Amino acid sequence: MDFMVDKPLLDRRYAAIGEKSPLFYDEPLHLVKGEGVWVYDSGGKKYLDAYNNVPHVGHCNPRVVQAVTDQLATFNSHTRYLHENLVSYVERLTSKFSDPLDMMILTCTGSEANEAALRLARNHTRAQGIIVTNCSYHGNTEAVAELGFAFMPEAKTTQRVLGFTPPCTYRMSDHDVSVEIYLQEIRQAITQFKERGIGLAGILLCPAFANEGLINSPPGFVRAAVDLVRAEGGLFIADEVQGGFGRTGKWWSHQWEDVVPDIVTLGKPMGNGYPLAGVVSSAELVNEFSEWGMYFNTFAGGPVACAAGAAVMDVIEQESLIDRAAEVGDYLAQKLRSLQGKHEIIGDVRHKGLIFAVELVTNRAEKTPATKEAGKIVNAMCREGVLISRIGTHDSVLKVRPPMVFEREHADLLIEKLDTCISEGGN
């Protein structure tokens, strides 16, 4: 047998952190080694990692390991002392953003970045209302859980967050290709916040709509939505925790839209696994926030965190990973579209750079979500040695989001295995 769940470890894990702490796959993997796009389980079996975006420049990237090790052995501390790493990292990172986004608040996690962004926006606007999509997820702290329309309990009861349906061109019928009916939900949310007496603080979106099934929104929609919000005094917060650092073939996924956010939040890929995240905004907004209330985050922005972040940027730039993401992304997308010609179950293929949605349907005309089939295929792919996942409101969209060092040969392997798994119905 080339695969077996590590039952004793699983049982110990249940006793240590509970049975409900989420695990991937019906038969959870026990991974022990990683290198580039490859991971290995405790039995020595090798898997192509086509899912994890945190090891952005590859699992165990030697340059990042070296940078962290060197700094860890030299000095690590917090931001209450001066350090070159903090300053040069922020200078370098903010240079990748349009004006006036040139100041940062560093944090450790994407949840903390979204928390800080919300505090900043709510203080600036003296209003509370935040608009998100109705299938969003932005983190695990209370104020951020309120934004988590997908499944967070706080989202069910909060009065200060309202969701709208994000338009997906694949599912828009001819008569509603106009974005108007979607924008109308945003107008209604603004009105509701006024009626509740809490006002509008802003709109918070992942511009890649990653948790929404990586939908393609109609051209101009994001800009139009932001215009509505800004006209009422609200801010645009772009959550680039998934879409940032070149994933979509541009440095930031909001660069696909004709709009510069007021606040950008960053996370997951930023330190290649070393906990590092942050908020980018204008000097005006950051200074106003810092004057309102002291912000200090013990582990954030320390010399090691910034060394990790700088090493990730080194690799991205020196290995031209953003151009490669665009190029390999197009290659894999083309292959996926070929598979679509062969397999009726593939209703739609969407991608930007190296993030892909393969939407499965049981009926192409009706676009009926193939939820059960998607689950079977994800698990079958794992058994075949390729790690992917699924998302979307019906969990019927295959999510492919590999490390940025993913190459054409890896794309070929993924396609070969996906073809097999779909042909066999995931069995």
Next chain:
Amino acid sequence: MDFMVDKPLLDRRYAAIGEKSPLFYDEPLHLVKGEGVWVYDSGGKKYLDAYNNVPHVGHCNPRVVQAVTDQLATFNSHTRYLHENLVSYVERLTSKFSDPLDMMILTCTGSEANEAALRLARNHTRAQGIIVTNCSYHGNTEAVAELGFAFMPEAKTTQRVLGFTPPCTYRMSDHDVSVEIYLQEIRQAITQFKERGIGLAGILLCPAFANEGLINSPPGFVRAAVDLVRAEGGLFIADEVQGGFGRTGKWWSHQWEDVVPDIVTLGKPMGNGYPLAGVVSSAELVNEFSEWGMYFNTFAGGPVACAAGAAVMDVIEQESLIDRAAEVGDYLAQKLRSLQGKHEIIGDVRHKGLIFAVELVTNRAEKTPATKEAGKIVNAMCREGVLISRIGTHDSVLKVRPPMVFEREHADLLIEKLDTCISEGGN
């Protein structure tokens, strides 16, 4: 000149993260190297670090550096795959707690740990009210900022947090040595929450009262406060972010009190600077929380974080750092009390293990806070090459909280410099 502020770096920092991001000392230090209890600035000047608790087992502890490096080069990921490091670390750490505290939620920061603890307590009790001290600080996210009576803006307006005055034996006059008048504030808070219709979720305390000036509360006070809260269905959350991991001469600062918390939060020293924090509670409470809402934290509990945490525990145990903290702590406290005999300004010396409060007063009879003098002495100590800080409601309490590898010879040096700085009035 043996010291000079790095003005160009300071200016660049201001442009990168703003002028209000907090810095220590009138002339901020530019530190570049650390080793054990020592740190070095960019000019090569050496400082005894008698303040930082994050480098718990010493700056750049080689064992921790090696553990992080090895794991970083082997495999790092999240908790959706099985990994031995997570399980064995949680097993080992929870073995240091009394029953029924044997399950964990791992996070990256103390703020996230307190966030998770609040969500857990509020869900369990179906109530919102949290009692804290009126000079507390527990982190930087919104729900946690509400607890920050010391200076967080959200604390000024929230309806679901109430503060009480923590009793300090040094400042209690003869007629109120009874804890009754302090407990009365807690009773009133419970009543107020009922009147507000939000109920009581619990009391959240740092059992070492670190931000409160490391006060000595009267024996039995914490237990009596918790009894009041539990009688009304509330939980006791012990914030061990500062007091944990042997700092006070016991594994956990709540072990000085006759009470087992329902929830414990951990942070700062846990990974010796690698971002690692968490919540310890009972299986009942953790499972209930996980069933209520999925909790996932991308960077938390990964193989590298747990390797860092385990290495910290290795050093604590193999170098008997908890016993040493008790022993060296008593030694330094005795020396500080000798200084008290010499310098009228030292009103009180308090300590548990290796955390010390030296309360400065301009008048011993009146116990008038020597705020200005404390500021001058902290800065003078820095110029003399010893890093300390100050706390308390009047910023008049010198705070000494060195890495746990602090020895008698370091205590002697600190005493020598403190004697000088006090003699010279901090000039």
